[in-house]
Amino acid sequence: MIEAIRNQARLLLENGDVDVVIGYAEGSDPSRTTPIFIRKAEDVEKLIYDPRCINSLPLYLNKRHEYTRKGWKKTAIIGKGCDIRAIVQLIAENQLKRDEIYILGVPCEGVVSHPEKWDGSLHDGNRASKCIGCDVMTPHETDFFPGDKPDVDRSTPYEATSKNVATLMELELDKRFAFWRTDFDRCFKCYACREVCPHCSCNTCITDETTPSWIDPAAHKKGVFSWHLTRAMHLVGRCTGCGECTRACPMGIQVDLFNQRMKEVVQESYSYKPGYSLEDKHPLITYKVDDREDFIK
């Protein structure tokens, strides 16, 4: 499979169809992979793909990042299904044009939840929660796909939310709040969750605003709560569920639980799945006559 991708990447670079290929390469230790930017055709042998390739590459397509300002006209990117959802969402939000990118889709069997969990194979013990019930293991939007692309029914709801969300939702309200109070106690506002998110695309993040300073910059409870709740609200109907925020958190806070829950609510209320349509706008800014109104009492 990877041979076909390498050949295609080589072809694209040799013909000058793309300026750069973004993919994965072997990392600093056997359990890790690293994102790689390939500009020369001879380097394509470095490309790999296996369940250790957990980083979300569309992050680099976000205009907020330096990479988009290097003057590269067209970028090829290796995409597993969930990353392609992020790419599609970026296009829908006008952060990217479809003809600026060339998507090398890969068939994916799931990835590990964290490099530390890698023991040579992928199994139920180390599979990322987003991969359970995934409907884009055969990606939906590609320019190149090795082999035949089978038809997949993607009309079902989003992939299963992690068990932790359900467990949390079963708790009493004050217990749930207590959970977050303890969990957020560890947050020191490094903003790794923001930096790793492919959809955080503001030039100036609301948390960096000073006139006025909406979100208290200090890492006390007020500052931490207002940051995480704002982040969750800003991603309603936009989060494509790559789970990178939780993986990137150095304190092991499960920040994507909010996003997963919001995703469920959006799905239930508006039957909307972000990341599947290049045109559809997210439900918080659109109005349909048959939108649910039962929450207005």
Place this chain on the structure above:
Amino acid sequence: MAKIGVFVCQCGNNIARTVDTAEVAKYCSEQDGVVHVEDYKFMCSAPGQEMFKKAIKEKGLDACIVSACSPKMHEATFRNAAEAAGLNPFKVEIANIREQCSWVHDDKEVGTVKSKDLTKMMIERIKFNKPLERYVMPLTKRALVVGGGIAGIQAALDLAQAGVDVHIVEREPSLGGNMARLSETFPTLDCSQCIMTPRMVEVQNHPLITVHAYAELEQLSGFIGNFRARIRQKAKFVIDDLCTGCGECWEKCPFSTESEFEMGLVKRPIIYIPFPQAVPTVPVIDKTECPKILKDKCGLCADVCGPDCIDFTQQDEIKEIDFGAIIVATGFQLMPNVYREYGGWRPPHMTPKKLTAKMRKALPRSDAGRLVDVINGLEFERLASASGPTGGQIRRPSDGKIPEVVVFIACVGSRDCNKGVEYCSKICCMYTAKHTMLYQHAVHHGKSYVFYMDIRAGGKGYEEFINRAQDEGAQYIRGRVSRLTKKGEKILVKGADTLTGQAVDVEADMVVLATAMVPQGDSEQVAQTLGIGYDKHGFFSEQHPKLMPVESSTGGIFLAGACQSVKDIPETVAQASATAAKVLALFSKDEMMRDPEVAIVDQEKCMNCWDCVTVCPYLAIDRVELKDRNGNFRKWAAYVNPGLCQGCGICNTACRSKSIELMGYTNEQVYAQITAFGGDII
């Protein structure tokens, strides 16, 4: 340091009853930046306002808070007073301690504390208020009327008589609309065409009115005072300037199709004017039917045309014209396909002989599709009209016999939550009464029955008109009709009389349905083209149901006639004149002043996700390219057109990057206001 004045109003006893205003004033005087306080019985009175102005001048105040009633009441009053005293009006804010405090509390202590908080919040907020200047916008003194029915005609004439340049866009080949179809009008039974056609001619001849017949408004851009309309003049295949309207062509045309104007009761030629009194009297060729255009066969009309004005190569023409105001008068239609409800459904304008096997199969019942003598109100109008297909003799469509018994059914499709619309169609009671009279006048020995739910005759002379109809022989039966079936040559009407509790069967020769009035089929599309609001039925929404009934939700666009709600002719004409008055008020100045409380974009921060463009209900936000000093493209950003923006603030809430601010309600102001109230959350 700010020099803020606080003026606490007692509003007689309205506020003073539950708020210790002296205490509030004292508390405010202790706040940072407050240099002057007043506590007065009626701040809005003449002495109150004088006190306000005097304080501004003498103390050199640079911002003022009036703690009083809702800003809806007196914000403008105090802003104007401040302007007169030399203070920027947008440096005046109202703290609402009446509607939101004294009126809703009983406890004076609570009321006083809350008033203090509300006023303190405004004090902190006003420190961030910037002086704003009203925008001066140019104004194009030309009006566009969309729709050439009675509403459009009335509005256009009123405006033109006041000296305004008016253009009318009418999509049919002639002006006139639905009113031109009517035979006689209630409650005076005067002939509709006799009162209509002189006005059509007047429009045609008025030097200030330009009629674009057989044309459609395709696109509207711009904003109040500065609209640009793109009008598609559909190809008539007849050269307007040469045509004399002699009629040789439509008399000689060998082909025909159902006449839309005559509701499909008769045929019209392919080159046609809709009715003899049409204005303009220039025929059009129906390009969907003309064999010359479709197959290059025939061309007889061109042969007989004396002035040689037929041009089969004509194309649609696009005209771009600037306007300052727009009157929408697109009218109504009768609810389509209501025949189905009574089992007598037939495809429009289709006689049974022409039914194909497939159509028969699609029909709901075995005898359905054969009840051609079930007609709607407008079809009856044509049968009764002296200029109609029967020359004013009431004859039924199936065999042309004069019907001896006619059943009229009221509320067909209206006041019906299940199969139709829930609103009352309002005009049907009256036109049904009129129809019974027209019928009785034409067929003296005839018998007419009216099945009704309620009679709604609220209007000048309307109740008397209903009584007159009953006196003249119409038998009113209170009850609904369950179904219509064919019985020989007659139609068996199965109904109920709910006053006596008995079933009523009538064998009728013809049935007339008082079908509900609904908006034009494409009204939602029209609303979207114009950028105005509409309700779930497709009627255009007025700005305020009571106080702004002719303004649409978009500035500079006004609504006249049945496109806004069901209306009869007098109401339509009155509303059309009202829109003309609104347009004249708008055009009374040479430039427009626009409120500066509009959204502005921080274009560097803008991340061009266009969420604001998606949510803006006024189409006020454009996408613009930013260039560097060498003129090279740098980035995209949103731009809010201050002429279009109504200051609703939806874009602010949609903007994640906080790149949009609403002037007068900036983030700093609102944040200061909230934090002045304070309180820790955790």
